Amino acid sequence: GAVVSQHPSRVICKSGTSVKIECRSLDFQATTMFWYRQFPKQSLMLMATSNEGSKATYEQGVEKDKFLINHASLTLSTLTVTSAHPEDSSFYICSPRGVEKLFFGSGTQLSVL
Amino acid sequence: KQEVTQIPAALSVPEGENLVLNCSFTDSAIYNLQWFRQDPGKGLTSLLLIQSSQREQTSGRLNASLDKSSGRSTLYIAASQPGDSATYLCSISSGSARQLTFGSGTQLTVLP
Numbered sequence: 103g104a105v106v107s108q109h110p111s112r113v114i115c116k117s118g119t120s121v122k123i124e125c126r127s128l129d130f131q132a133t134t135m136f137w138y139r140q141f142p143k144q145s146l147m148l149m150a151t152s153n154e155g156s157k158a159t160y161e162q163g164v165e166k167d168k169f170l171i172n173h174a175s176l177t178l179s180t181l182t183v184t185s186a187h188p189e190d191s192s193f194y195i196c197s198p199r200g201v202e203k204l205f206f207g208s209g210t211q212l213s214v215l
Numbered sequence: 216k217q218e219v220t221q222i223p224a225a226l227s228v229p230e231g232e233n234l235v236l237n238c239s240f241t242d243s244a245i246y247n248l249q250w251f252r253q254d255p256g257k258g259l260t261s262l263l264l265i266q267s268s269q270r271e272q273t274s275g276r277l278n279a280s281l282d283k284s285s286g287r288s289t290l291y292i293a294a295s296q297p298g299d300s301a302t303y304l305c306s307i308s309s310g311s312a313r314q315l316t317f318g319s320g321t322q323l324t325v326l327p
Binding site: 108134136138143144145146147148151159193195197199204206207208209211 | 219256257258259261304308312313314315316317318319320322
């Protein structure tokens with residue numbers, strides 16, 4: 103069965119609203135969480151890396167105040183897209199790392215109108 | 216900074232053909248290389264994982280090779296089927312956080 107639960111799988115929102123994406127590791131503890139973004143027909147780009155209980159490390163060009171990452175527990179991390187705009191429309195995937203193994207969520211398709 | 220390139224960007228083949236997808240990377244200091252499959256609008260399915268010390272891995276009709284010295288990997292798919300149609304992504308694990316760097320993918324279409 104699935105070991106990572108990411109939801110929602112799809113969200114449509116109006117420009118200016120905030121959207122929260124949840125990623126849960128169901129039967130393992132994820133000390134590290136990676137968040138990726140994928141634009142149509144492009145590859146996954148790492149947005150940020152977070153360790154449980156610590157502030158996330160953001161990749162160059164990713165606004166930390168816009169993409170808020172919370173990794174308060176070993177089984178849950180959230181990505182909040184604040185004041186979303188149409189250019190934020192993308193496919194977001196979480197990737198929790200267990201002991202020596204990396205897992206992936208099923209992704210969230212965000213469409214901002 | 217690790218960079219991963221995949222060639223070709225798209226490939227269309229008739230059912231039954233054997234095919235090779237290519238992946239190249241710039242920094243040979245890697246932990247592992249992984250091939251994924253991604254269906255439209257879906258997450259990633261891991262196909263094969265090759266550790267840094269290994270040269271190839273096989274699973275069913277799939278065979279992946281790794282040549283660190285040249286910075287290259289290939290994914291060989293034997294006797295392709297329409298169900299193999301998907302985007303195939305190559306990723307490299309490197310860096311202190313062992314984060315993955317992905318290639319831009321090869322979109323494969325297998326025609327019945």
